[in-house]
Amino acid sequence: MRMLEGRGAVVTGAAQGIGWEIARVLGDAGASVLVGDINGDAAKDAAARLREHGVAADALRCDVTDPGDVEALIAHGTEVFGPLDVMVNNAGITRDATMRKMPIEDFRTVLDVHLTGAWNGTRYAAEAMRAHGRGSIVNISSISGKVGNFGQTNYSAAKAGMVGLTKASAKELAKAGIRVNAVQPGLIRTAMTEAMPAHAWEAKMAEIPMGRAGEPVEVANVVLFLASDLAGYLTGAVLEVTGGRYM
Structure with a gap:
């Protein structure tokens, strides 16, 4: 289904993993896609x-914590593909440690990339979308923002903050025809998650009623739904893509 035919999309952190799959699915649905990533060569690839x-x-190299980079990313997308219709704030990092051992720099860096990065993306995308009176912004949060993960006070706080950002900006932007929603993935099969110890993987699997990990495309398909007109009356929502984990 070409649900995004003729529309322009920007996806941050799209050089690999879930971000890449989101970019692919949006593109397959007809969107023109600008890949933003801090690794410029990987973005080009x-x-x-x-x-x-x-x-x-x-593609364009973009550090989402730098307002100038994000503004340039949006401007480039508009210049190359026309009006911006879809913005996906996906860029993220991890710096795991218990709170007792975590350097303050690692706490601040993770919040800056996830939360400030999503704020920058939302702010500049919204300005571009106001010009044509419509748009969909999707923030990639995490189920960690709902329940918290041991050793991830920084990541969990950032992902919870993205939910608050989503709801507040949805209220501000609704009258401009701009929708803002969030997705909270659970255990998704990626290179990073598959590298975890077997006992940790099995413990997480035991918490999932559907009995399996999700695939990146299953997250991307939910983003596609939120980006499309099928979700035209949906804003400020947080959709959990978890196989029923932590219901």
């Missing part, structure tokens, strides 16, 4: 792979 899939794609 991702855009090239999208073009091999028949997607109109471009």
